[in-house]
Amino acid sequence: MIYTTVKWNVRSFALIISFSILFSGCKPSAVAPLKPPGNAAVPGKSADETNNSNPAALPTPESVLDSGPKTAVRPYLDGWDKPAIAFLLTGEQHGYLEPCGCSETQSGGMARRADLVRIVTQEKGWELVGLDVGGTLKRSRRQDQIKFEKLFEGFQKLHYSAVGVGLEELKLGADFILTRMPGSPEDLANSVALVSANVVLFDQPDLGWPLRYRLIEKSGLKIGVTSVFGPSLRDRVAPAGVNTNITLREPDEVLPDVIKSLEESKPDLMVLLCHGNEQEALNLAKAYPQFRIVLAAGGYDEPDGKPIPVGKSWVLNVGHKGKRVGILGFYPDNADQPFRFELIQLDKDRFKNHPEMRELMKQYQQQLQDEGIAVSEELLLKHSSGQTFVGAEKCGGCHTKAFAHWKETGHGVAFTTLKEGPWHENRAAEKIDWIQRQFDPECLSCHITGWHPQEMLRYESGYVDEKSSAHLLGQQCENCHGPGSTHVSREENSTNMDELLEGRQMVRRTLADAKKSMCIECHDSDNSPKFTPERFDEFWKQVAHPFKD
Amino acid sequence: MKPFSIVLSLILSLAAMSLVVWVGRFGAPLPIAPKVDPATEAQKHILSVDDLPMPESGPFGKAELTELEFIFGVRNVGDEDKHVFTLKNIGDGVLKFKMGKPTCQCTVGEITSQNGEPLTKDGEAVKEGSIAPGESINILVKWVMKVQNDKFRQVVPVFTTDPDQRKIEFAIMGAIDQPLHLLPDGFWDFGDMSSTEPSVAQGYLSSKVLDSFTITEVPREDSKVKVTWEPADPLLLAQYQAKSGYLVKVSSSPDVPIGKFREPIQLKCQSGDTEMNVDFMVGGRRSGPIEVRGAVGATFNVESNRLFFGEFPASSGKKAKVNFIVRDLDGELELKSIEPADARIKFTVPETGKPFGKSKSYQVEVEIPPGNPAKHRNEDAEILNLKFNHPGAPEFKLAVDYHAT
Numbered sequence A: 001m002i003y004t005t006v007k008w009n010v011r012s013f014a015l016i017i018s019f020s021i022l023f024s025g026c027k028p029s030a031v032a033p034l035k036p037p038g039n040a041a042v043p044g045k046s047a048d049e050t051n052n053s054n055p056a057a058l059p060t061p062e063s064v065l066d067s068g069p070k071t072a073v074r075p076y077l078d079g080w081d082k083p084a085i086a087f088l089l090t091g092e093q094h095g096y097l098e099p100c101g102c103s104e105t106q107s108g109g110m111a112r113r114a115d116l117v118r119i120v121t122q123e124k125g126w127e128l129v130g131l132d133v134g135g136t137l138k139r140s141r142r143q144d145q146i147k148f149e150k151l152f153e154g155f156q157k158l159h160y161s162a163v164g165v166g167l168e169e170l171k172l173g174a175d176f177i178l179t180r181m182p183g184s185p186e187d188l189a190n191s192v193a194l195v196s197a198n199v200v201l202f203d204q205p206d207l208g209w210p211l212r213y214r215l216i217e218k219s220g221l222k223i224g225v226t227s228v229f230g231p232s233l234r235d236r237v238a239p240a241g242v243n244t245n246i247t248l249r250e251p252d253e254v255l256p257d258v259i260k261s262l263e264e265s266k267p268d269l270m271v272l273l274c275h276g277n278e279q280e281a282l283n284l285a286k287a288y289p290q291f292r293i294v295l296a297a298g299g300y301d302e303p304d305g306k307p308i309p310v311g312k313s314w315v316l317n318v319g320h321k322g323k324r325v326g327i328l329g330f331y332p333d334n335a336d337q338p339f340r341f342e343l344i345q346l347d348k349d350r351f352k353n354h355p356e357m358r359e360l361m362k363q364y365q366q367q368l369q370d371e372g373i374a375v376s377e378e379l380l381l382k383h384s385s386g387q388t389f390v391g392a393e394k395c396g397g398c399h400t401k402a403f404a405h406w407k408e409t410g411h412g413v414a415f416t417t418l419k420e421g422p423w424h425e426n427r428a429a430e431k432i433d434w435i436q437r438q439f440d441p442e443c444l445s446c447h448i449t450g451w452h453p454q455e456m457l458r459y460e461s462g463y464v465d466e467k468s469s470a471h472l473l474g475q476q477c478e479n480c481h482g483p484g485s486t487h488v489s490r491e492e493n494s495t496n497m498d499e500l501l502e503g504r505q506m507v508r509r510t511l512a513d514a515k516k517s518m519c520i521e522c523h524d525s526d527n528s529p530k531f532t533p534e535r536f537d538e539f540w541k542q543v544a545h546p547f548k549d
Numbered sequence B: 001m002k003p004f005s006i007v008l009s010l011i012l013s014l015a016a017m018s019l020v021v022w023v024g025r026f027g028a029p030l031p032i033a034p035k036v037d038p039a040t041e042a043q044k045h046i047l048s049v050d051d052l053p054m055p056e057s058g059p060f061g062k063a064e065l066t067e068l069e070f071i072f073g074v075r076n077v078g079d080e081d082k083h084v085f086t087l088k089n090i091g092d093g094v095l096k097f098k099m100g101k102p103t104c105q106c107t108v109g110e111i112t113s114q115n116g117e118p119l120t121k122d123g124e125a126v127k128e129g130s131i132a133p134g135e136s137i138n139i140l141v142k143w144v145m146k147v148q149n150d151k152f153r154q155v156v157p158v159f160t161t162d163p164d165q166r167k168i169e170f171a172i173m174g175a176i177d178q179p180l181h182l183l184p185d186g187f188w189d190f191g192d193m194s195s196t197e198p199s200v201a202q203g204y205l206s207s208k209v210l211d212s213f214t215i216t217e218v219p220r221e222d223s224k225v226k227v228t229w230e231p232a233d234p235l236l237l238a239q240y241q242a243k244s245g246y247l248v249k250v251s252s253s254p255d256v257p258i259g260k261f262r263e264p265i266q267l268k269c270q271s272g273d274t275e276m277n278v279d280f281m282v283g284g285r286r287s288g289p290i291e292v293r294g295a296v297g298a299t300f301n302v303e304s305n306r307l308f309f310g311e312f313p314a315s316s317g318k319k320a321k322v323n324f325i326v327r328d329l330d331g332e333l334e335l336k337s338i339e340p341a342d343a344r345i346k347f348t349v350p351e352t353g354k355p356f357g358k359s360k361s362y363q364v365e366v367e368i369p370p371g372n373p374a375k376h377r378n379e380d381a382e383i384l385n386l387k388f389n390h391p392g393a394p395e396f397k398l399a400v401d402y403h404a405t
Helices: A002-024 A047-053 A061-065 A110-123 A142-157 A167-171 A174-179 A185-189 A231-237 A251-264 A278-287 A355-370 A392-396 A400-407 A414-420 A425-431 A477-481 A485-493 A497-506 A511-521 A533-543 B003-027 B038-042 B234-239
Strands: A085-090 A128-132 A160-164 A193-195 A199-201 A213-218 A221-229 A246-248 A269-275 A293-296 A308-310 A313-317 A324-330 A339-345 A457-459 B063-065 B069-076 B080-089 B095-099 B107-112 B128-131 B136-144 B149-162 B165-177 B181-183 B188-192 B199-207 B214-217 B225-231 B244-252 B259-271 B274-286 B290-296 B299-301 B306-312 B318-326 B335-339 B346-348 B354-356 B359-368 B374-376 B382-388 B395-404
Touching (some): A085 A110, A110 A128, A110 A142, A110 A324, A110 A355, A142 A160, A142 A355, A142 B299, A160 A213, A160 A221, A167 A231, A174 A199, A174 B290, A174 B318, A193 A213, A193 A221, A213 A251, A231 A246, A231 A278, A251 A278, A278 A293, A278 A308, A278 A313, A313 A339, A355 B306, A392 A477, A400 A477, A485 A497, A511 A533, B063 B165, B069 B080, B080 B165, B107 B149, B128 B136, B136 B165, B188 B199, B199 B259, B199 B274, B234 B244, B244 B274, B306 B359, B359 B395
Parallel strands (some): A085 A128, A160 A193, A221 A269, A269 A293, A293 A313, B069 B165, B188 B274
Antiparallel strands (some): A199 A246, B063 B080, B095 B149, B107 B136, B149 B165, B181 B199, B199 B244, B225 B244, B290 B318, B318 B359, B346 B359, B354 B359, B382 B395
């Protein structure tokens, strides 16, 4: 019976192979697209839990990043019953498409937000509506317009219906806001809408944009949403005396009509997005109890996540920079407790980077490159010293040891990290599928020489592009010591000792200066969270250059 | 089963396992274990109450707190501060505690002795312990104020075995301001500038932390932009919760060129011996007879007058809607012709425009029809000359940047 025995062994061999492959894992797990809802679900599990519980899944690049030392992973939406509808509540993102700052350890980012949306809609099977209170950007340059457009593409994929018009949106200008207006009612029905009851553009209340309110019909429910811009922020939109083509009406003038219009549709729930300060939100919640939910801007950057009850309504804060998002569950059949709310921190331990949002980030970077944003005149700034940047090689002509040491530091390879990913050994995994950022002014300003690091503006003689400014790549001497043209010129041409000493004085910086105000320009709390006064010495050791040559 | 079969099965099993391990070793990248720096390890904290189990039986400790929040008011960017919270056990049993992870690395919580010294064990900061009934511990919270933030709030959580207060959050709250604050901050936009009258914008430079300061100089090279200042109305300063400040007026002459205009402004200031500069940008736009203001389905760069379609399949083509704003035209806008005449790109101008202030807005459909692949990026963008019926702008040059694959 050799034949039978061999057959049995072939079968067992095949079985062993199959099980072994299944349990050891030979192909990475695919992340489901955000739309339409898929069926690869492990209900109730977070992305990480799902990964960990599935031994067949090899780590994707993102999950490799997340494989660092962990303590307990906090549960979220724990013990929630499935709501009739859930809301994804966000706001005051302030331009952070990615986790707050350039450190992966920071929270937030559209890619992790998308992972949460995937979990809620696909794993849990909940119906989700996204609402944002506005404040999506930080500035109003062309880069911000591009970011706004990409952000809206992201919102579209993440089930958003309405975005309130906030300070940062108004700063983009009336005409730009108008460009977001969909061309037809059909387009509008399928688009994320800008909503404001009290913002009027070009003195035309009937312009139809932003929408005065929006009625969302989903899961057999009708949700009425409107937004107001708080009068407390009026002075911050534009300097007095200029024609902005933006009129801000008092909320009390417009809300009664909006409520009346919404009530005609017999909504199951009315939501107010209030882009003002916290007190305005509380006042409006009290004055208009028809809004059972008020999503408020102007709260603390790290709110406590507790709803503020005002009568039967809740005022909710979600914090800044997109580090956290709120999930609100609506249970219309539960008259006593129709809502549940949880503020969820988008940390790297619980959420993966969803590939669709990474793709959006790639497209964003590509567009910055295509439009030449970093080289545009919009960013030009005169240096207050009147001097020009000469580049580290010039400095190294005399300061040979300092120059040689600098080349070995993180500062020396700062530009390369934009192209290839972080240089630190413990962040090597981030290099996989790295999205290049060497055309992004918000990144460049601290990775090259001759830019204003916080304003992200280019000094006239500062870095322009890799080809024409090869002498200014990386975080060089002059970013701290100031542009060196006078010092260099005098050292090369002058024999007058007073002039030489004056030139040297111009570029002299003390350790106290560095500690107090210089390093923090780039090592700020977003981009270098570990850089604290207590750890200054530890950081300084890496770049100190006490060489006398 | 025969012994031969058993032996054969075992051999095949081992071979299979070895094969799988071997394939796994080389067939897929191994996870790269991040190297953890000591600071990160030292900062490991527990994240949930599950890491501090309750004792099986009582009596339990009970936490009493003198305060949960500390409001530090308004401080300067770059300042550091600290505050001591006290956690007392007023229960009958021992109260165990563990420090949680602060909400920001700019904020640190330490257990200290009564004289304020951080408690350490084997050179490491003590992060957990027990408080006997009637005893208390001090929790020193230190924070660094790195950037401007009107609503700073950071939290140091402490987990306890008080059944009613398993997680206690000690919060630090306040506002972090620059010494000098410009209102509105950032870019001062004149908006649509008049061709006949000077454009004027005004705002405030104030301080919530300095009792007084002076604007010493505003260097100007461009005579088209003038800056003046005067002490601000004290009532207005009070409204902004400022201690000192100036009303700043910027005016621009009407003869700036048509198109976008931007100008950097620097306010040189002094308070005591300290010199400070406040830089900001002013700008605006002198409109021409025809302008493009944004697009849907593509993006438009006003500075380079360039429409970006990006990359798309040549077989499907791509459409966008582009807003043309038209001034000083009797009747409706008409597109007479396009140069070059054989341009692939099609334009459809609506018969009537929508009123748009004193102008009219036309949402023009721009289509790159399905066809052969073509790459027109950067300097190879298609340059089109649109010929309109507008006497003030008979020609309008537009660059179209796309890659049909």
